[in-house]
Amino acid sequence: MHIxxxxxTPIYIQIxxxxxxxxxxxxxxxxxxVYSQYQLAELFNINPATAGKGxxxxxxxxxxxxxxxxGMFVSQDAKDRILSKRRNEILTKMAQEIVLEAQRLLVSDExxxxxxxxxxxxLK
Incomplete structure (x- = not known):
């Protein structure tokens, strides 16, 4: 992934x-x-304060x-929390969009x- x-999208969010x-x-x-704000700043050629915000x-x-x-370290449950958050936010939004489009196209639930x-x- 690149910045x-x-x-x-603000750079600190991208970080x-x-x-x-x-x-x-x-x-x-x-x-x-994890990387320090100074390592991130050097890695992506950005201001250290911006990296710090991320x-x-x-x-x-x-x-x-x-x-x-x-420094800063990855929390024990970080991966699970990220996956859960993405499932809850991203998949819910996508599902809502699919359902709305199906309704517009008169596609039944079945x-x-x-x-x-x-x-x-x-896809399997």
Whole structure:
């Protein structure tokens, strides 16, 4: 994942999302030290304060924790929390969009469920 300076998403949010992606992909494990704001700033060629804001988001969401004098580390349940949050937010939103579109197209509940099941089988 790259940081897109021309994106409408603030850079600090992109930093937080990138770190979450690293956790989900198991490139950052529970209790492992994460990059410092200065390492992130150098890695992505951004202001350290901006990188710090991204780290703070994850700290506030309890996905990271601080060890005084040592830095920030991945929380034990960070991966599970990220996956749960994404399931709850992203999949719910997508499901709502699919249901609304199916209603607009006059697709019955049975047809929609059959389509979802067929798609699942095709992707296995």
């Amino acid at each position: 897109h300076l021309d994106s409408t 937080a999302e990138w770190l979450q992606h690293e956790i989900i992909a198991n490139r950052l494990q529970a209790d492992e030290k 780290l703070t988001i994850l700290l506030e969401e309890q996905l990271l924790y601080k060890k005084r004098g040592l 047809e929609l469920l059959a389509l979802i099941q067929k798609t699942q089988e095709e």
